[in-house]
Amino acid sequence: MSLRNALLAMLTSQPMTGYDVYKNFQTSVGYVWHAPDSQIYPELRRMEQDGLIRGETVPWGKRGTKKRYAITEAGVESFQAWLNTPPEYQRERDPVRLRAAYLEWAEPEASSEFFTAHIAYHSARIEDWKDMIRTLRDHSNPTLAKRIEGKASGEADRITAYKVFAYEGMIARAEAEIAWAERGLELVETLERRG
């Protein structure tokens, strides 16, 4: 159900083709949700069938066409209803902690490498998200720009603030991962050098 909501979220900015949506999963919503094109297109068709979005065939190039989807009023209401309903938490599966809990079976070098790679992964993610926050703050992100187009400046700031906050949350989370993994490196050092 959350792919549907991610798609609705994205379409609140502006109408888009399936391909726009796919590319946008690299930018606006992209870091909090993702789907390959093979999942996007069928879902957009289902949503259209359900009345949440409306597709319009528009010209593309000399003779071609493409289909652009716009969110409907029912789509906005559905999205709002989702936002106004507290999330249900599912039991999470954490391959990284599963691994960490059983490192007594691993090679010490592999354990260190795991934590080092974990730090690298999350550090790179943080850079991505900091860039993202920059483009949100200066309104250079195209999707956000479209979303706040014509809005009063207070309202534009409000809309922007929630998105910045979401990315800050992702950074905070990644920072916690890095701190934990650094302790992991120390733990391996301690446990495996002494044995």
Place this chain on the structure above:
Amino acid sequence: MSLRNALLAMLTSQPMTGYDVYKNFQTSVGYVWHAPDSQIYPELRRMEQDGLIRGETVPWGKRGTKKRYAITEAGVESFQAWLNTPPEYQRERDPVRLRAAYLEWAEPEASSEFFTAHIAYHSARIEDWKDMIRTLRDHSNPTLAKRIEGKASGEADRITAYKVFAYEGMIARAEAEIAWAERGLELVETLERRG
């Protein structure tokens, strides 16, 4: 693939029936992985077929039997191979951040409630995990007790340390979530009272 590794991890402690495994997903590995019984039993059968575990039918009550699975040498090697191979990261989907990024569409009361519930959820998880750490530290956790049975005390400490560390990682993560959600409450207060 990680259900398989979670099952192998669990079976490094002692042989278990499918039901033992299912119940144990509430205790030892339970907080880093989970599967319902309907997924456990078929996977155990597949693993047996693949030679990673060996099933033995044992008496149960007056006339009944149950099947207990033990990890094989090949199973241990497969588990170690997994541990010694760095994890591949998948694009994560974060329904909570998706929600946060679009709260401009939500009722302010619902937004506050969302953050409040998020804090409550993670606080409760932290309590669970702290309890878990206690049972790991004092070796009262039955699965860990079985795992370290007959081990030298240094080795027992080492095995325990990794598990404690994994749970500390989960707590650290939950604490970051709580801190973020608290900032979220402030943000809602700021953005929605002023408008």
Place this chain on the structure above:
DNA sequence: GGGCACTAACTATCGTCATAGATAGTTGGT
């Protein structure tokens, strides 16, 4: 015009996971 990269959209297969059951034996309490 040809080729390449991009835009636009699609099919297929299968793994992972959620959920709703179901059957049947064992144990312990009344």
Place this chain on the structure above:
DNA sequence: ACCAACTATCTATGACGATAGTTAGTGCCC
């Protein structure tokens, strides 16, 4: 003996998601 809770195991259905393709049009550069 009966019943409820637990132990033990299973089937079925469908949603969600990964991956590996595919076709075809557009635009730009050589």
